[in-house]
Amino acid sequence: MSLEFxxxxxxxxxxxxxxxxxxxxxxxxxxxxxxxxxxERETVAYARERLxxxxxxxxxxxxxxxxxxxxxxxxxxxxxKEPLSRGMRFIGAHAxxxxxxxxxxxxxxxxxVGQAKTHYYGGIRKYQWLARPLALHGVIVRKNGxxxxxxxxxxxxxxxxxxxxLLPHLAxxxxxKPVSTAFEAERLNLILAHKPMPQNGPMPKSGPMPKSDKxxxxxxxxxxxxxxxxxxxxxxxxxxxxxxxxxxxxxxQAVPAGPARYVGLDKGLVGGYGQDDRICVFAALExxxxxxxxxxxxxxxxxxxxxxxxxxxxxxxxxxxxxxxCVQDMAxxxxxxxxxxxxxLNTRGISAxxxxxxxPDWQELHERLNAATIGHGPCxxxxxxxxxxxxxxxxxxxxxxxxxxxxAKGNIPWQMAELGKVDGGGGGTVAMHLAAYGMxxxxxxxxxxxxxxxxxxxxxxxxxxxxxxLELFLKA
Ligand code: MN
Ligand code: MN
Numbered sequence: 100m101s102l103e104f105x106x107x108x109x110x111x112x113x114x115x116x117x118x119x120x121x122x123x124x125x126x127x128x129x130x131x132x133x134x135x136x137x138x139e140r141e142t143v144a145y146a147r148e149r150l151x152x153x154x155x156x157x158x159x160x161x162x163x164x165x166x167x168x169x170x171x172x173x174x175x176x177x178x179x180k181e182p183l184s185r186g187m188r189f190i191g192a193h194a195x196x197x198x199x200x201x202x203x204x205x206x207x208x209x210x211x212v213g214q215a216k217t218h219y220y221g222g223i224r225k226y227q228w229l230a231r232p233l234a235l236h237g238v239i240v241r242k243n244g245x246x247x248x249x250x251x252x253x254x255x256x257x258x259x260x261x262x263x264x265l266l267p268h269l270a271x272x273x274x275x276k277p278v279s280t281a282f283e284a285e286r287l288n289l290i291l292a293h294k295p296m297p298q299n300g301p302m303p304k305s306g307p308m309p310k311s312d313k314x315x316x317x318x319x320x321x322x323x324x325x326x327x328x329x330x331x332x333x334x335x336x337x338x339x340x341x342x343x344x345x346x347x348x349x350x351x352q353a354v355p356a357g358p359a360r361y362v363g364l365d366k367g368l369v370g371g372y373g374q375d376d377r378i379c380v381f382a383a384l385e386x387x388x389x390x391x392x393x394x395x396x397x398x399x400x401x402x403x404x405x406x407x408x409x410x411x412x413x414x415x416x417x418x419x420x421x422x423x424x425c426v427q428d429m430a431x432x433x434x435x436x437x438x439x440x441x442x443x444l445n446t447r448g449i450s451a452x453x454x455x456x457x458x459p460d461w462q463e464l465h466e467r468l469n470a471a472t473i474g475h476g477p478c479x480x481x482x483x484x485x486x487x488x489x490x491x492x493x494x495x496x497x498x499x500x501x502x503x504x505x506x507a508k509g510n511i512p513w514q515m516a517e518l519g520k521v522d523g524g525g526g527g528t529v530a531m532h533l534a535a536y537g538m539x540x541x542x543x544x545x546x547x548x549x550x551x552x553x554x555x556x557x558x559x560x561x562x563x564x565x566x567x568x569l570e571l572f573l574k575a
Contacts, residue, residue: 106475107512109560110367125385125566126361126369126559132381134253134358135370138236139171139415141403142194142377146173146384146403153388159432162394166425171195171405172415173423175387179398181218182310184437186445187400188573189538190386191417191529192452193407194377196372197221197551199228199287201237201351206291206328206343213292213327215260216355217285221408225282227355227552229264237351238453239341247339252356252449259356260289289353295326296333355553362556367474369562374555376407378562379451379544386569398433399573400426400446407452407529417529429456440537447498449572450530450539451565453557454478455518456546462526469517474558476512477565480542483518485525492530502541502572509571511564516546543568 113122136142147165155165155175162178171194176187198220205215219225220287234252241247252259267275301406335341359371383401402425406416413419423439430437457465457472471478481499483489506513533540545561 106472106514108474109512109558109564110474112510112512113276113560113563122559123133123210123366126366126384129378129381129559129562130359130361130371132368133369133373133377134510136194136377137234137354137373138198138352139194139403140238140494141197141236142380143167143170143173143403146175146380149384149388150175153391164425164429168415168419168421172419172421173401173403174422175401175403176425176429177387177395177399179435181397181409182437183398183434184441184445185397186442186447186538187398188395188534188575189400189402189446189448189540190383190451190569190573191375191402191404191411191448191533192383193405193417193529194380194403195221195405195408196354196375196377197223197408199233199289199353201235201289201346201349201353203347203349205346205351206331207288208325208328211293211327212290213309213325213331214288215291215351215353216285217287217289219287220352222440222551224278224552225284226278227447228266229262229282231261231553232259232356233261233353234259234356235351237349237352239339239345239349239351241341241345242449247341249339249351253358260291260353262287262289272475292327292331292334294330296329298323298326304375367560368556368558370554370556372553372555373549374557375453375550376451376544378453378547378557379565382562382566383451383569384546385566386573389566389570390574395574404529405474410527411529411532417532443536443538446536446538447501447572447575448533448538449502450492450528450533450540450542451569452528452530452542453544453546453547453550454480454516454542455524455550456548458548464519466517469515471514471516473546473548473556474560475514475546476561477543477545478514478516480516480518480528483526483528483530483542486522488561490527490531492528492534492540492542495539498539502543504566505571505575509567511571513564513568514546 136145150165155163199217200220202216220500237249239247264444355372362368362370380403402418406413411417454471458468482491482493528542530540530542545565548556
């Protein structure tokens with residue numbers, strides 16, 4: 100037995116033909132998932148569909164429960180042989196991703212184009228969102244409560260949207276500014292349309308319209324002052340039956356358009372939007388559904404949260420009481436005498452979230468001994484936080500050792516990592532909000548290159564290793 104610990108490359112460990120096939124088929128399913136799910140709502144809908152097919156339902160008395168809040172956060176639980184008061188095997192991941200949200204009053208027209216103003220969501224690098232095709236995803240709810248799902252820009256024949264970038268010829272002043280001020284949020288305006296509404300002559304064919312707008316006189320008025328904006332409103336009205344006021348309450352997100360792709364000659368990597376943290380949502384779901392029949396020893400519980408990227412706030416974020424309510428209802432149905440505190444104190448959890456891999460071109464920003472290498476398996480991040488471990492969950496050694504033992508038995512490569520140099524990096528996850536319940540929990544997930552960019556990169560062998568690890572954890 101070697102006294103020294105060295106991380107291992109997943110490709111060396113999973114070298115059998117059977118494992119290589121398993122990696123490839125998992126990657127195919129993952130690329131399909133990533134291409135279809137670009138918002139928290141779409142991710143929750145995807146998970147619900149797969150869970151429903153596996154027998155999960157709303158009935159709290161059932162052995163397989165799923166329950167969502169506003170279609171944005173999802174609680175999933177599966178009954179075990181042991182009483183619930185002996186604790187759960189818990190995995191939390193987040194389904195929201197950095198993006199450009201449309202402002203509540205988005206439409207404007209200037210210099211020959213109709214635009215939507217945006218307010219970015221989460222930690223983006225603003226310049227990465229310029230000069231690239233963007234799609235619109237989201238929900239518009241009409242006053243009468245009817246809700247319209249929007250996805251524009253994903254089908255090959257769909258138009259896309261974009262934010263024009265400044266031409267180098269006029270960037271003389273911009274290029275001397277620091278990146279933090281060179282790109283201004285108020286210039287992140289999405290080009291939606293170009294053709295003005297005809298000033299005279301017949302109005303374009305319209306679909307169902309609200310009463311006040313039926314005679315088209317309002318549209319003629321708009322056409323006179325802002326003819327391109329009028330065109331946008333007409334198209335939205337024809338296709339979705341909405342008026343400008345409906346946009347005020349809408350949730351519309353501009354996200355990178357198009358499917359996820361393999362990266363590299365060997366198809367060893369996947370590039371795509373939203374892998375932080377949908378790769379963990381996908382891995383956790385795969386892990387849960389892998390053993391559909393055998394009743395697990397302990398109850399298993401997964402939660403996919405919204406709002407992690409903006410501090411886990413709101414009714415659908417990890418700081419909300421939703422998780423607590425779900426566990427209380429589950430306990431009432433399964434084991435009415437179980438104390439909530441016992442369930443939580445006996446629960447062992449994983450905050451499944453991605454980790455920043457060592458960037459081959461920025462290696463000096465990492466502290467090499469405590470940094471993650473892509474391909475070397477999922478990373479434990481014992482503590483997150485920043486500058487003196489501020490705002491960190493710090494997992495206990497007894498717990499980390501227990502987890503290491505599970506991985507060792509399953510022969511799964513793993514690594515221990517910290518995000519960036521001390522005082523140089525850091526970040527937060529949902530772990531600390533769950534640790535508040537007293538459960539044992541640690542951050543764990545695959546390393547990612549280009550995190551928070553419109554085209555994040557993950558290793559398909561890391562995805563496989565993570566899925567295997569989560570499966571073993573749920574069963575442990
Ligand atoms: Mn994350
Ligand atoms: Mn993130």
